Amino acid sequence: MRLDRIKLAAGASMQFDLSKKTIAWMQVLEGGVTFHAYYTDRMTEAHSAFLPPGFDATLISSNGASFLYAEIPDVGPVHSGTVNSRPLFIVTEWEREPVLASEHDARKRIHLVAADMCETTAMQVEMVIYPSGSVAPDSHHEGADTFFYFITGRGTAQANGQEYSISQGDLVYFPDGERHSIKAAAGSDMRFLEFHVPAEFKTVWTDPSKISAWRSTDRDIHGRETLLDEKERKAFRFVFPWAV
Numbered sequence: 001m002r003l004d005r006i007k008l009a010a011g012a013s014m015q016f017d018l019s020k021k022t023i024a025w026m027q028v029l030e031g032g033v034t035f036h037a038y039y040t041d042r043m044t045e046a047h048s049a050f051l052p053p054g055f056d057a058t059l060i061s062s063n064g065a066s067f068l069y070a071e072i073p074d075v076g077p078v079h080s081g082t083v084n085s086r087p088l089f090i091v092t093e094w095e096r097e098p099v100l101a102s103e104h105d106a107r108k109r110i111h112l113v114a115a116d117m118c119e120t121t122a123m124q125v126e127m128v129i130y131p132s133g134s135v136a137p138d139s140h141h142e143g144a145d146t147f148f149y150f151i152t153g154r155g156t157a158q159a160n161g162q163e164y165s166i167s168q169g170d171l172v173y174f175p176d177g178e179r180h181s182i183k184a185a186a187g188s189d190m191r192f193l194e195f196h197v198p199a200e201f202k203t204v205w206t207d208p209s210k211i212s213a214w215r216s217t218d219r220d221i222h223g224r225e226t227l228l229d230e231k232e233r234k235a236f237r238f239v240f241p242w243a244v
Contacts, residue, residue, distance in 0.1 A: 001070055001071065001072050001123065001145070001147070001195065001197045002070070002071045002072075002073065003068070003069070003070050003071075003147060003149070003171065003195075004068075004069045004071075005029070005066060005067075005068055005069070006066065006067055006068075006069050007064075007065070007066040008031075008033070008059070008061040008064060008065050008066070008067075009061075009064055010061065010062065010063050010064040011061070011062065012060075012061055012064075013036075013058050013059060013060045013061070014058070014059045015057075015058050015059075016051060016055055016056065016057050016058070016059065017055075017056050018051060018052075018053060018054060018055045018056070018071075019053070019054070019073075020053045020054045021053060021073075021074050021075055021076060022053055022071060022072065022073050022074070022075070023050070023051065023052060023053055023071070023072050023075050023120060023122055023123070024050075024051040024055070024069065024070060024071040024072070025048065025049065025050050025051065025069075025070045025071075025112075025113055025123065025125060026048060026049050026051070026067050026068065026069045026070070027047075027048040027067060027068045027112070027193060028043050028044055028045050028046075028047050028048070028065060028066075028067045029045060029065075029066045029067055029068060029151065030045065030064075030065060030066045031044075031061060031063060031064050031065030031066060032044050032061065032062070032063065032065055033059050033060060033061045033065045033067065034059070034060050034061075034062075035049070035057050035058070035059055035060075035091075036057060036058040036059075036060055037057065037058075038057050038089065038240060039089075039091050039238055039240075041238075043091065046093050046094060046095045047091055047092065047093055047094070048091070048092050048094060048112050048113075048125075049089070049090065049091045049092070050088070050089065050090045050092075050113055050117075050118045050120075051089065052088060052089055052118075052119075053075070055089060068149055068193065070123070070125070070195060072122050072123060072197065075120070075122040078121075078122045078123075078197055078198035079120055079121050079122040079198060088118055088119055088239055088240065089238075089239075089240040090117060090118055090237065090238065090239050090240075091237070091238040092112055092117075092237050092238075093237065094110050094112055094127050094221075095220060095221050095222065096220050096224075096226065096237075097110045097111065097112070097220060097226065097237075098110070098111075098216055098217065098218055098219070098220065098226045099216075099217045099219060099220060099221055100214040100215065100216055100217070101214065101215055101217050102212060102213070102214060103213040103214065103215055104212070104213065105134055106131045106134060107128070107129065107130050107131070107134050107136070107212075108128070108129040108221070109126045109127065109128045109129070109194070109214065110126060110127040110128075110221065111124075111125075111126055112125040112126060112127055112193075113125035113199075114199070115199060120199070121198055121199045121200050122197065122198050122199065123195060123196065123197050123198065123199055124195070124196040124197075124198075124199035125193060125194070125195050125196075126193070126194045127191065127192075127193060128191070128192050128193070128194050129189070129190070129191050129221070130153070130155070130182065130183075130184040130189070130190040130191075130192075131184065131189050132184055132185070132186055132187055132188055132189055133183075133184060133185075133186050134183070134184045134190075135181065135182070135183040135184070136181050136182045136183070136212065137181065137205055137206070137207060137210035137211070137212060138158070138179060138180070138181045138205070138206040138207065138210075139179070139180070139181070139203055139204060139205045139206060139212075140174075140177055140178055140179045140180065140203075140204055140206075141174075141176060141177070141196065141201045141202065141203055141204070142176065142177060142201060142202040142203075142204060143176065143198070143200065143201035143202055144176060144196040144197060144198055144199070144200070144201035145173070145174070145175050145176050145196070145197050146173070146174040146180075146194065146195065146196055147171065147172070147173050147174075147193075147194070147195040147197075148166075148171070148172040148173075148174075148182065148192050148193070148194055148195075149170075149171050149192060149193045149195075150166055150167065150168055150169065150170045150171075150172075150190065150191075150192045151168065151191045151192055151193065152168055152189070152190065152191045153167070153168065153184055153185070153188045153189050153190030153191060153192075154166065154167040154168070154184075154185045154188045154190065155167075155182065155183050155184040155185045155188065155190050156182075156183050156185070157172050157180065157181070157182055157183075158180060158181045158182075158183075159174060159178055159179070159180050160178060160179050160180075161179075166182075176201075179206060
């Protein structure tokens with residue numbers, strides 16, 4: 001996977017012209033952008049977009065913006081055949097998506113890219129929230145590489161027993177099979193993006209008694225009930241079938 005932070009000056013634009021074997025995803029970090037002709041509402045820090053194979057559009061920023069951009073140039077080796085013949089261009093407002101809450105502590109996660117949302121198992125992306133002092137049990141993944149991009153807060157990351165300081169703007173990479181954990185510093189709420197490539201993998205816990213378990217709350221991050229039927233969901237998730 002290619003992962004970039006891209007900055008657009010006021011009035012600048014960026015052309016996307018993905019090949020028929022490429023998928024991509026972006027999360028606005030600062031400012032606002034629009035997709036010419038396809039999604040003309042202003043996308044802000046609350047929005048992300050999944051870009052399907054063959055996607056061809058222009059991103060425009062009137063007042064300047066920065067965003068995180070993830071791209072898999074060739075999905076062939078990392079998907080299991082579930083990339084739809086009519087893939088979806090999706091703009092998601094993460095603050096309106098259902099929250100998954102940890103059953104053991106105050107950690108939360110929100111799906112941004114998942115097979116049932118974007119018709120791909122090539123990548124999985126989540127917005128993850130660790131309140132002050134939260135820590136993930138030590139584990140490793142079998143079958144996927146893992147990336148973390150830290151949006152706010154500070155803390156530590158452990159990899160194979162070694163500890164590293166992390167803070168806003170840092171990118172952490174854990175290759176397939178590397179034992180790791182993440183901890184938010186005391187007095188610092190932490191929010192980060194978590195990527196898995198591919199999306200199908202197994203998590204192995206160093207201490208099986210400390211397995212992280214997640215439950216759906218059917219509420220968004222502000223405590224509002226999420227809109228579950230397809231008609232209502234369009235109020236905060238734009239879905240467009242993309243013909244390749």
